[in-house]
Amino acid sequence: MGEKILMKGNEALAEAAIRAGCRHFFGYxxxxxxELAAYMAKYLPKAGGVYLQAExxxxxxxxxxxxxxxxxxxxxxxxxxxxxxKGEGISYMIGADLPGLIVNINxxxxxxGSIQPSxxxxxxxxxxxxxxxxxxxxxxxxxxxxxxxYARLAFELGxxxxxxxxxxxxxxxxxxxxxxxxxxxIDPKSLPAKDWAVTGTQGKRKNNKVNxxxxxxxxxxxxxxxxxxxxxxxxxxxxxxxxELVDDAEVVVVAYGAASRIVRSAIMLAREEGIxxxxxxxxTLWPFPTQAIQAACKTAKAFLTVELxxxxxxxxxxxxxxxxxxxxxxxxxxxxxxxxxxxxxxxKKALAGELFHILPFRSKLEAGD
Amino acid sequence: xxxxxxxxxxxxxxxxxxxxxxxxxGCLHGIAQRLVAESIDRLGLIGQTVGITPVGCAVIAYEFxxxxxxxxxxxxxxxxxxxxxxxxPENTIFTYQGDGDLxxxxxxxxxxxxxxxxxxxxxxxxxxxxxxxGGQLAPTSLPGQITQTSPYGRDVKVAGNxxxxxxxxxxxxxxxxxxxxxxxxxxxxxxxxxxxxxAFEYQNEGLGFTIVEILTTCPTNWGLAPNKALGWLEDNxxxxxxxxxxxxxxxxx
Numbered sequence: 058m059g060e061k062i063l064m065k066g067n068e069a070l071a072e073a074a075i076r077a078g079c080r081h082f083f084g085y086x087x088x089x090x091x092e093l094a095a096y097m098a099k100y101l102p103k104a105g106g107v108y109l110q111a112e113x114x115x116x117x118x119x120x121x122x123x124x125x126x127x128x129x130x131x132x133x134x135x136x137x138x139x140x141x142x143k144g145e146g147i148s149y150m151i152g153a154d155l156p157g158l159i160v161n162i163n164x165x166x167x168x169x170g171s172i173q174p175s176x177x178x179x180x181x182x183x184x185x186x187x188x189x190x191x192x193x194x195x196x197x198x199x200x201x202x203x204x205x206x207y208a209r210l211a212f213e214l215g216x217x218x219x220x221x222x223x224x225x226x227x228x229x230x231x232x233x234x235x236x237x238x239x240x241x242x243i244d245p246k247s248l249p250a251k252d253w254a255v256t257g258t259q260g261k262r263k264n265n266k267v268n269x270x271x272x273x274x275x276x277x278x279x280x281x282x283x284x285x286x287x288x289x290x291x292x293x294x295x296x297x298x299x300x301e302l303v304d305d306a307e308v309v310v311v312a313y314g315a316a317s318r319i320v321r322s323a324i325m326l327a328r329e330e331g332i333x334x335x336x337x338x339x340x341t342l343w344p345f346p347t348q349a350i351q352a353a354c355k356t357a358k359a360f361l362t363v364e365l366x367x368x369x370x371x372x373x374x375x376x377x378x379x380x381x382x383x384x385x386x387x388x389x390x391x392x393x394x395x396x397x398x399x400x401x402x403x404x405k406k407a408l409a410g411e412l413f414h415i416l417p418f419r420s421k422l423e424a425g426d
Numbered sequence: 427x428x429x430x431x432x433x434x435x436x437x438x439x440x441x442x443x444x445x446x447x448x449x450x451x452g453c454l455h456g457i458a459q460r461l462v463a464e465s466i467d468r469l470g471l472i473g474q475t476v477g478i479t480p481v482g483c484a485v486i487a488y489e490f491x492x493x494x495x496x497x498x499x500x501x502x503x504x505x506x507x508x509x510x511x512x513x514x515p516e517n518t519i520f521t522y523q524g525d526g527d528l529x530x531x532x533x534x535x536x537x538x539x540x541x542x543x544x545x546x547x548x549x550x551x552x553x554x555x556x557x558x559x560g561g562q563l564a565p566t567s568l569p570g571q572i573t574q575t576s577p578y579g580r581d582v583k584v585a586g587n588x589x590x591x592x593x594x595x596x597x598x599x600x601x602x603x604x605x606x607x608x609x610x611x612x613x614x615x616x617x618x619x620x621x622x623x624x625a626f627e628y629q630n631e632g633l634g635f636t637i638v639e640i641l642t643t644c645p646t647n648w649g650l651a652p653n654k655a656l657g658w659l660e661d662n663x664x665x666x667x668x669x670x671x672x673x674x675x676x677x678x679x
Contacts, residue, residue: 081513107512111505112538119502119535123509126496127476131513149499255494255510257474257517264443266488268497 059238066204067092067134067231069239070160070224072100073205074132077212078245079158080106081131083120085113085139088172089228090162093134114139118146118159125155126267128254130212130245134160136228137178138169140186147221148187152269154253154284156215158208159186159193159223162231165392173392174227174315179369182225183343190281192288194222194295195342197313201235207340209240214295216251218287225342227365229315229394291344298346299338300353302328306335308407309353311374312363313339315394320363323400334404342370347377360384361407363400365392367416383412393417441467445489452652454642455483455551457609458618462522462549463491465622471630475518476510478503480532482524483557501532504539507546518629520547526556529565529589536595543600543634547625550591550637553644554663561647565589568666573647588666592639596672602634604673608641608664610656633675641667 064072071093074082082097084090094110101108111117117133124131135143140161150157163178165171182195194214196207204226211222255265271277302324303309312320317338327334337353339346350360360378362371362385371386378384387403389395395417406413438444441463449455466475475493479485481500488495498506503521511519528536528550539546555573556562562575566588570579580588592604603625607618618640625636641663643655650658671677 081509083509109508109512112534115502116505116508116535116538119499119505120509120512122498122502123478123496123506123511124513125509126506127510127513127517129513131509145499146502153497255476255496256514257476257494258472258492260473264492264494266495266497268488268495270485270497272486 061236061238063234064201064237065092065232065234066201066226067162068096069201069237070204070208071096072239073208074158074212075100075104075106076240076242077130077209078243078248079130079132079212080104080245081124081129082106082108082133083111083117083124083131084133084135085111085117087136087139089164089231090134090136090160092231093160093162114142115145118143121157122146122150122153122155125150125157126153126255128251128256130216130248132158132160134162136162136164137166137175140178140181144187147193148189148191149269150221151187151191151193152189153267154219155221155267156219157221158211158215159221161223161225163225163227165390171392172228174229174365174394175390175392176227176314176316176365176369177390178225179342179364179366182223183345183373186223191284192343193220194218194291195225196222197225197340197342198230199314199317199338201230201233201237204230205237205239218291220287225314227315295341296344296346296348297340298349299340300335300349301338302335303337303353304335304356305333306353306356307358308332308334308361308404309357310334310336310361310363310404311339311350311370312336313342313370316363316365319395319397320400322397323404326397326401327404332404332408334408339370345373345377350374350377351379354379354382357382359407359410361403362386363395363403364388365394366390368414383407385412386414389417439464439467441465441472441492443490443492447490448486449483450646452643452645452655454609457615458549458551458640458642459484459487459490459522461609461615461619461622462520465619465626466493466518469623469626471518471626474516475520478506478510478519478521480521480523480527482527484522484524484551485558487522501527501530502535503527503532504535504544504546504548508539508544511544511546515545518626520549520626522549523551524557525550525552525554525564525566529591537598540595540635540637541598541600543602545629545632545634547629548635548637549622550639551642552591552639552667553642555644555647557644557647568662590667592637592672595637600635601637601673602628602675603636605671606639606641606667606669608659608669610659641669
């Protein structure tokens with residue numbers, strides 16, 4: 058085992074990306090991802106890499122597009138309003154089958170919103186990061202260790218399936234410090250060559266073209282369907298979720314990222330009272346871990362989704378559950394973080410057979426209404 | 427002198443693919459594109475060059491070159507070029523962009539790549555109109571110019587004034603070469619080819635951002651026969667956008 062060191066989530070992710078062979082970072086300043094870009098600015102040049110502050114989020118993602126087309130591991134990081142701007146470039150990356158890591162340290166929205174922890178970008182990440190008929194891989198860490206671990210996983214999945222991958226975290230995970238064991242570094246030169254990359258023909262092969270344009274409708278449908286087949290493979294083989302105390306659970310809470318940490322505390326409180334409750338923590342938000350949800354349907358009586366938004370992932374939980382089991386929701390939005398006590402109240406309601414969609418009536422919940 | 431029966435005096439440059447281009451009759455894109463392809467061939471750069479096509483009439487030009495090619499989002503070619511060049515500095519990178527792409531939606535990318543001294547070559551096709559979408563007002567459309575979206579002529583009080591790109595960029599320290607040429611006559615074609623080769627040479631010497639602006643015609647959307655369009659370019663475009671070298675950091679040498 059390697060040595061554990063204390064790091065901020067944003068910095069652990071940055072260091073892990075460098076250790077995953079990433080030597081190119083293009084970004085634009087925004088809170089609360091600043092530590093990530095600052096770390097890259099400091100350490101990428103020392104690793105023989107390039108940190109470049111772009112003139113805009115739009116330019117940054119298009120620099121990622123260019124570097125990815127050249128065949129290198131490349132990334133950008135931003136936060137919600139910045140990810141909106143990157144949507145164009147992400148769509149082009151999907152259309153041109155280019156990998157690349159996009160980090161979203163999610164903040165409250167819409168608009169300029171707040172800079173507090175939020176999961177309000179779940180829909181944007183999993184449904185439509187940009188225009189068109191396509192997907193990206195979305196990973197949701199819940200600890201500083203996972204910020205590091207998933208950085209490498211995102212690069213590996215992106216390269217394997219030739220598509221962008223996103224790490225969807227928030228300011229809580231980005232700025233908190235926890236012990237982390239960093240992965241062993243990979244030499245970028247040891248990574249497999251990408252035969253589709255535009256590296257110059259060197260007079261040795263036919264020219265490569267990186268392109269998302271398919272003017273003929275049938276050509277475009279063929280390209281979209283080829284990608285769709287890839288998505289089906291990913292859905293079948295790459296779902297990841299962490300299960301906690303699910304085996305005997307009558308109520309299964311589904312929560313990812315920072316919300317899952319609060320839910321864990323609530324579950325401990327509930328178990329002390331003898332309530333059989335467990336948690337499914339989706340690690341891959343796309344592909345959504347429907348297999349884990351469906352497996353839990355065999356024993357669970359009810360599901361409760363807890364999110365830092367007004368109810369987004371709950372759609373996917375409802376699509377995944379079988380046998381008509383009730384799926385309730387509890388959440389806070391705007392950067393307000395729920396307390397474990399609030400979640401406990403919601404768990405008890407779900408256990409009592411209620412079907413609900415509760416938004417922050419904090420005072421009522423604490424009163425036990 | 428060896429007597430050859432059918433000597434080939436002029437043919438397809440190795441920089442171009444076999445694909446027949448899609449430009450309208452009389453459009454000067456074909457000449458500009460050939461000059462770029464010929465330049466990378468003459469300089470022996472085909473194998474190390476990556477070209478970037480814009481959104482606009484040259485959008486499918488990735489089919490027309492024999493080097494590696496990338497298609498970019500509208501206006502983003504200089505950012506895409508930056509990513510390519512930073513990832514593989516040993517490669518020669520060019521963008522090929524129209525006036526709407528470069529000077530309107532992509533102006534931020536253009537100016538910042540220029541001021542960074544990004545070591546890339548930008549070929550800027552200025553025909554004072556949007557071609558692909560059917561002839562709308564461009565950032566470089568002339569005052570009074572009638573287009574689909576300025577049917578009464580460009581009123582600068584409403585639509586603002588045109589942008590002179592070479593003049594604008596020449597004030598930036600990162601620019602190594604900014605030159606405006608045209609391809610409306612054999613001698614101007616030769617001068618344009620020379621400028622393009624110089625831009626590639628500067629890039630390979632690592633001197634910084636190079637831009638060659640080429641004034642061209644758009645007979646289709648100008649509503650003029652090709653020969654009349656050449657005359658309109660001579661009478662209207664060149665006076666507003668004077669040909670010449672606006673910046674050349676080696677000029678004093």
